[in-house]
Amino acid sequence: MEVLKIEGLTKIFGSGRLEVRALEDVSLSVAAGDLVALLGPSGSGKTTMLLCSSLILEPTQGKIVFDGQTIFQKNGWSGGVDIRRLRREKMGFIFQSHNLIPFLTARQNVLFPLSLVGLKGETAQHRVMELLDYMEIADRADYLPPLLSGGEQQRVAIARALANNPRLILADEPTASLDTGRGKKVMELLKKIAKENQSTVIVVTHDVRMIEGFDYVYHLKDGRLNQTH
Amino acid sequence: MDLAVYDLKLHKGRFIATIIGVGLLFTIVLAMNGLYRGNIHEGLATIQATNPDLWVVERYRGGPFNETSTMPEFYHYSIKAVPGVEQASPFIFYTVERQIRDQSRHFSIIGYEVFGGLGGPQKIHAGRNIQQAHYEMVAQEKLGVRLGDKVPLGLHTYTVVGLTREAVSPDGEPIVYLSLPDAQEVLFQKDNEELRNQRERLSRSLTRQSSLTPQTAEKLLPGLQPDTHIINAVLVRLRPGADRAEVARMIKKWLFFSVYTTEEETQLMLKGRLAGMTKQLLLFRTLLLIVSVVIISLVIYTFTMEKIRSIAVMKLIGAPNWVIVRMVMEQSMLLTVSAFLFGLILIHNTYHLFPKTILLVPGDDLVVFIVAVIGGILASILGLSQALKTQPAMALGGQ
Numbered sequence: 001m002e003v004l005k006i007e008g009l010t011k012i013f014g015s016g017r018l019e020v021r022a023l024e025d026v027s028l029s030v031a032a033g034d035l036v037a038l039l040g041p042s043g044s045g046k047t048t049m050l051l052c053s054s055l056i057l058e059p060t061q062g063k064i065v066f067d068g069q070t071i072f073q074k075n076g077w078s079g080g081v082d083i084r085r086l087r088r089e090k091m092g093f094i095f096q097s098h099n100l101i102p103f104l105t106a107r108q109n110v111l112f113p114l115s116l117v118g119l120k121g122e123t124a125q126h127r128v129m130e131l132l133d134y135m136e137i138a139d140r141a142d143y144l145p146p147l148l149s150g151g152e153q154q155r156v157a158i159a160r161a162l163a164n165n166p167r168l169i170l171a172d173e174p175t176a177s178l179d180t181g182r183g184k185k186v187m188e189l190l191k192k193i194a195k196e197n198q199s200t201v202i203v204v205t206h207d208v209r210m211i212e213g214f215d216y217v218y219h220l221k222d223g224r225l226n227q228t229h
Numbered sequence: 230m231d232l233a234v235y236d237l238k239l240h241k242g243r244f245i246a247t248i249i250g251v252g253l254l255f256t257i258v259l260a261m262n263g264l265y266r267g268n269i270h271e272g273l274a275t276i277q278a279t280n281p282d283l284w285v286v287e288r289y290r291g292g293p294f295n296e297t298s299t300m301p302e303f304y305h306y307s308i309k310a311v312p313g314v315e316q317a318s319p320f321i322f323y324t325v326e327r328q329i330r331d332q333s334r335h336f337s338i339i340g341y342e343v344f345g346g347l348g349g350p351q352k353i354h355a356g357r358n359i360q361q362a363h364y365e366m367v368a369q370e371k372l373g374v375r376l377g378d379k380v381p382l383g384l385h386t387y388t389v390v391g392l393t394r395e396a397v398s399p400d401g402e403p404i405v406y407l408s409l410p411d412a413q414e415v416l417f418q419k420d421n422e423e424l425r426n427q428r429e430r431l432s433r434s435l436t437r438q439s440s441l442t443p444q445t446a447e448k449l450l451p452g453l454q455p456d457t458h459i460i461n462a463v464l465v466r467l468r469p470g471a472d473r474a475e476v477a478r479m480i481k482k483w484l485f486f487s488v489y490t491t492e493e494e495t496q497l498m499l500k501g502r503l504a505g506m507t508k509q510l511l512l513f514r515t516l517l518l519i520v521s522v523v524i525i526s527l528v529i530y531t532f533t534m535e536k537i538r539s540i541a542v543m544k545l546i547g548a549p550n551w552v553i554v555r556m557v558m559e560q561s562m563l564l565t566v567s568a569f570l571f572g573l574i575l576i577h578n579t580y581h582l583f584p585k586t587i588l589l590v591p592g593d594d595l596v597v598f599i600v601a602v603i604g605g606i607l608a609s610i611l612g613l614s615q616a617l618k619t620q621p622a623m624a625l626g627g628q
Contacts, residue, residue, distance in 0.1 A: 047625055056545065056621050088547020099624055101232075101539045103239040108230065113546055115230045144239070160546075172625050 002065070003167050003200040004053060005029045009062035011048050011223075022048040023059070024223040030202065030216070032167070035194040037211040038204045039228075040220035046204045047172070049220060053202065054091060054170050055083045066090070067167050088116045092161030092199070094190075096173035098153040100145040106132065106156045107141040113163040131159040135189070151182040158189060162197070169193065171203045175210050183210055232552070233559035236536065247528050248567045254521045255572025255601065258514050260583065262593040263576070265510045267586030272399040272503045275322075275339075276494050278351045281464035282473060284489045285317075285480055291487075293322050293461035294399050294494075295501045302409075302458040304484065311479050313471030318346035319460040321412045324398065327382060329372060336372055337398035338405050340412020340460075347464040350406050356391035362408055367391035369403035382407075383415045399502060401585050409460070417457035518600055521568070526608035529561045533612035540616050541623035550617060557612045565605030569598055 011023040022045045030036050040046045051057035052064070055071055064072040067090055071081055100109045110128045114120075119127065132138040135155040145153055154174065161169055171190065175183030187203075187210050194201045194215075203211070211217055217229035237244045276294065284293070285308055292298025302319050309317035321340035326333060341348035343359045350358065350367050356376045359365045366387040368374050378389045387407065396404040407415065419427070431453055435446035463486075467476060477488040489497065499507075533540075540553055573594060580587035 050625065051622055054545070084544075084547045084549060086547075087545070091547070093542075093545055093624070095542070095624060099538065099542045101542065103236040103536075103539075104232075108235065112230060112543075112548075116546070116548055116552070 001032055001068070002029055003032050003034075003067055004202075005063075005065040006053065007063040007065075009052060009064070010060050011045075011052060011057065012060045021223050023052065026062070026220075026223070026225045028218065028225060030168075030200050032200055033194055033198040034200050035191055035213075035215045036200070036202045037214045037217045038202060038220060039206065039208065039211070039217060041206065044220040045223040046206075046220055048223075049225075050170055050172055050202075050204050053168075054093065055087060088113060089164055090167045092164070092166035092169040094154070094157055094161050094169065094171035094174045096176045098145070098150070098157045098177070100153055100156055100160070102145050105142050105144055106137065106148065106152075106159075109145070109156055110159045110163055113160060117164055127163065128159075131162055132156070134162075135159045150178055151185070154178060154182075154186055155189070158186070158193070162193060162199075165197065166199055169199050169201045171201065173205055174203060175205065175207060180209070183207070187211075231559070232556040233563065236532070236556070237560060237563065240532070243528075244564070247524070247564060248571055251521050251524055251564065251568035252571030252575065254517050254524070255569050255597065256575045256579075258517045258521075258597055259572055259576040259589070259594060260580070260587055261510050261514050261517070262597065263580055263587035263589045264583075264585055265507060266588035266590055266593065268401070268506055268510075269499070269503060270588050271397045271401040271586055272498050273495055274395060274397050275399065275404065276491060276498065278395060279320075279348050279464065280491050281318075281347050282467040282490070283465035283477055283480070284491070284494050285463040285465060285484075285486045286461070286489070288485050288487050291497045291501060293320065295497045298461050298487075299459050300461070300463070300486070301456070302413075302460045304486075305460070305463045307484055308463050308465060308480060308486075311476060311484075313467055313476040313479075314465055315468040315471075316347060316466040318342050318348055318464045319409055320348045320462045320464050321409060321416070321460045323412075323416055323461070324400070324402065325382075325415070329374060329380060330378075332373070334372060334403075336369075336403045336405055337400075338407055338412050338415060339396075340407050340409040340416075343408045346409075347466060350391065350393045350396055352393060352395055353391045354394045356389070358391055359406065359408055360390070363411055364388060365390045365408070366411075367393060367406040369393050369396045369405070371397070372403040372405065383418050384420070385411075385414070387411070397586070399498065413457050413459065417459070518597075518604060521601070522604035522608050525561060525564055525568075525605060526611050528564065529557065529609050529612040530615065532560055533557055533616050537615065537619055538623060540619045541621050544619065545621035545624045553616050554613060557616050558606070558609050561605045561609035561612070562602070565601050565608070569601045 006026060006028040009023055009026040013020045013022055038046055052059050059072055061075055070078050107128055110131055111124055114124045114127060129138060132141050135158060137152055137155045140148055140152055175186055190201050191213055193199055219226045219228050286292040286298035287300050290296050290298040305317045305319045308314060324337045326335045359367055364385055364387050366389055368389055370392045374380060374389045376389055379386045398404055431450055432446055435441055435449060436443050467473060480486055480488050580589055
């Protein structure tokens with residue numbers, strides 16, 4: 001089943017002489033468990049694509065269907081859709097600079113998205129430890145982010161992204177702040193998650209060395225998307 | 230999940246420093262409330278302790294406390310003769326600065342008829358009331374004297390026979406009670422050198438008149454000496470059933486004095502001497518509360534701006550706005566309430582160290598607390614507006 005379907009997506013910033021067409025008639029369809037890489041140089045529209053896919057940025061034209069529900073059509077968000085709720089319940093995010101909340105411990109960072117969907121007490125704590133265990137970082141559960149290494153922080157960030165069993169995981173340059181070895185480990189982890197959890201993973205990256213074994217590879221250039229694998 | 234508390238735990242040094250800073254401002258606000266209440270209390274203490282049915286003072290004057298009033302002592306006989314008056318007592322009140330126990334002290338003197346007259350001390354805390362016509366005094370214990378102490382005032386020495394606690398002047402200074410003639414003597418008595426000089430000046434002035442011989446001028450001198458039988462007010466007690474307004478009207482009409490009830494005398498003080506201080510303190514309190522709110526506002530704004538990327542992450546992963554609003558508001562409230570409690574505890578443990586009377590009233594504390602909470606809510610608006618404006622997209626990209 002398709003988790004995310006994008007049809008004829010166009011995003012234009014500004015108007016007149018200052019008009020910038022960040023995305024031009026982009027179409028993409030990804031199914032559950034797919035591992036997708038989005039490659040492209042700086043300014044190619046990768047971040048715009050990610051923002052539109054995560055329902056943060058409103059496209060100018062096109063259609064977005066997420067988990068069988070039409071979210072955006074022609075030139076407006078569909079009425080009655082709680083986009084923030086969709087993001088907290090069905091999406092997970094991994095960032096270039098980990099973006100852990102600095103005043104929360106690793107455990108609390110993973111607990112946070114669970115608390116947003118109302119999961120509390122023992123069940124929530126059990127789920128947190130299960131995820132930290134899965135990421136092999138349970139022994140650092142009560143450490144604040146600044147006390148963790150870059151790789152450890154990224155693993156906590158992945159655990160947080162997985163907390164609510166998301167249908168779609170969007171990763172923005174997840175290996176950019178890691179050395180090659182740690183970066184590859186993170187990518188292996190994402191592959192494992194896609195297969196074991198049947199979550200769709202879209203990774204935005206500019207590093208072709210990191211996308212070995214991905215199901216689909218797309219290239220963005222001047223706002224246009226081409227599938228290369 | 231209490232995000233506000235977790236964040237403050239990480240920044241507890243700054244949080245505590247801010248609580249102490251803002252708490253000290255609240256201490257000053259609460260102290261000023263107490264000072265205001267204390268001033269009102271002291272300003273009215275003598276009026277309310279004396280509490281005659283009528284105060285008779287010099288015509289068109291608001292005396293004896295709010296404005297100077299002088300009248301010849303013998304008028305109390307005329308006032309006593311007014312129908313409805315049971316008792317009319319001369320009363321003198323003035324402020325002096327004298328050496329007490331080798332220290333310069335500012336205090337007020339009340340002179341009254343010690344044998345049954347009105348206006349004397351109401352409660353003697355230690356010792357007894359004045360029982361002799363001369364050279365005994367009752368003093369407020371803040372003056373720093375003890376029973377049996379000999380205190381020189383003017384040409385004579387007075388023995389402390391009693392101590393009071395309540396008697397303070399409208400300025401908050403201790404009061405000393407003397408018999409009327411003693412009080413007049415302390416006020417008007419001049420030393421011998423000054424008396425000789427005064428006599429000489431008068432004599433020369435009279436001998437310049439061509440119609441007077443030096444012998445005649447010499448004979449006139451005693452009659453021209455200044456009168457020291459001056460008082461400031463006459464305190465009146467009415468006969469049971471007497472019409473207060475009618476008695477007052479008669480005294481005003483036939484004796485040409487101003488007459489006030491104790492309630493009117495109280496209002497004269499509140500609207501006159503105490504009004505300026507009330508406005509001043511209100512202005513100071515308002516300014517300090519505004520400063521407190523501005524400080525809290527800046528601190529909360531800084532706290533929020535430091536978390537702006539975390540707020541963007543929270544929004545991106547789907548946190549509803551109320552989670553962010555709660556975090557910012559809770560920090561503001563924790564800061565405000567903690568600072569208020571710090572201020573409250575501090576002033577309740579130090580008010581007795583202030584030189585002026587600080588009278589703390591729970592109702593005033595509650596009002597400051599409510600204003601502080603409203604201020605805390607207002608203070609969080611700046612931080613909140615930034616937090617709510619934060620775009621989730623800010624979470625993407627590098628640091």
